[in-house]
Amino acid sequence: MSKAYAFTRNGGPEVEAFVDRETPQPGAGELLVAVRAAGVNPVDWKVREGSPRFGAPKLPQVFGNEVAGVVATVGEGVLGFAVGDAVFGNPLTGGYAEYTLLAAAVAAHKPDDLSFTVAATLPVAAATAYDGVRQLGLAPGATLLVTGVGGGVGAAAAQIARAEGVRVVGVASAGKKEFVESLGAVPVASGPGFADRVRAVAPDGADALFDLVGGDVLREAASLVADPSKVITAADAGTATELGGAAVDRARTSAVLDAVADLARKGTLDPHVSRTFPLEQAGDALRAVEDGHAQGKIVIEVGA
Structure with a gap:
C-alpha cells in the first residue's frame, strides 16, 4: 500500500x-x-x-x-x-x-x-508554454501578449519567447509587477480596461496572443491582435475557436520534455x-x- x-x-x-x-x-x-x-x-x-x-x-x-x-x-x-x-x-x-x-x-x-x-x-507548465510558442512561430522583434503571465505556464511562455527575441507584454495583477518584469516582459495590470493599458505600451497592438485566462479576458485581449489565427489559449478553447484562434496544440513527447529540461539547465527557463x-x-x-x-x-x- x-x-x-x-x-x-x-x-x-x-x-x-x-x-x-x-x-x-x-x-x-x-x-x-x-x-x-x-x-x-x-x-x-x-x-x-x-x-x-x-x-x-x-x-x-x-x-x-x-x-x-x-x-x-x-x-x-x-x-x-x-x-x-x-x-x-x-x-x-x-x-x-x-x-x-x-x-x-x-x-x-x-x-x-x-x-x-x-x-x-516541466511536463505541464513549461511543456505547454513551449508548445504554444512553437505553434505561434513568431519572428524576433514581434510582440506577444500573454494574459495570466504570472502563473506557471505564462511565466514559462514569457521566458521562452524572450529568449527568441520576441517582445512580451504580460498581463497580471498589479502585485506581480516586479515578477513580470523579472521575466523580461512589459507588465500591464489586469482588471477592467486592461486593453487600454496594453495599447499604451503597444500602440500597434500585438502580433499574437497566448491566453491563460479565457472568457471575457480572452475576448478583450484578442481584439488587440489583427490576425485571429495568432490567438491561442490553454484555458478556453471554445472561445478561442469562436474568435478564429485555437487551443494550444500539445505535442506530448519526450522530445519536448528534453527540450524544456535543456532550457532549464541553461538558465534560459526558470x-x-x-x-x-x-x-x-x-x-x-x-x-x-x-x-x-x-x-x-x-x-x-x-x-x-
Whole structure:
C-alpha cells in the first residue's frame, strides 16, 4: 500500500482526502516511479470541480499531472530506462502520491544537474508554454501578449519567447509587477480596461496572443491582435475557436520534455518555484494555486 491525495467525488476542497491504495504495477511500456516531486496546476482543482472539459473521472482520482522521481520497476517491453533512473513526465495514476506510473514512450530522463523539484514543473507548465510558442512561430522583434503571465505556464511562455527575441507584454495583477518584469516582459495590470493599458505600451497592438485566462479576458485581449489565427489559449478553447484562434496544440513527447529540461539547465527557463509543500500538506499546496494568487510554480515534495 502507498499514500496518495485524491478527491472522492466532484466538488470543492471538502471532497479531498488522503487514501491508501495498492501501489500501481506497471504494465507493458510503463514505469513505476517513486515520486520525489509533483507540480501543482490549476487543472488539478478544475478536474475536481467536475468541469465537463475533462470528462467523468474514475473515483477516487489522485491529483497531479506532472512528476519527477526514480524508477522503481520497469514494465515489459520498456527500452532505455532502468531501475534507479531519475525521470520526469505526466503520470498515468496521479502525481500527489508516493508512487505513480509513467508511460515510458513519453517520459524523459532527468538531467543530473536539474533538481527533482524543478523537473516536476516541466511536463505541464513549461511543456505547454513551449508548445504554444512553437505553434505561434513568431519572428524576433514581434510582440506577444500573454494574459495570466504570472502563473506557471505564462511565466514559462514569457521566458521562452524572450529568449527568441520576441517582445512580451504580460498581463497580471498589479502585485506581480516586479515578477513580470523579472521575466523580461512589459507588465500591464489586469482588471477592467486592461486593453487600454496594453495599447499604451503597444500602440500597434500585438502580433499574437497566448491566453491563460479565457472568457471575457480572452475576448478583450484578442481584439488587440489583427490576425485571429495568432490567438491561442490553454484555458478556453471554445472561445478561442469562436474568435478564429485555437487551443494550444500539445505535442506530448519526450522530445519536448528534453527540450524544456535543456532550457532549464541553461538558465534560459526558470520555473520560479515560489513555495514547496510536503505530501502531508498537499491540500495546502492545492489551495495556494486555487486561490489564484500563486506566483510561478507550487511543488509538492515527496520522499527522500
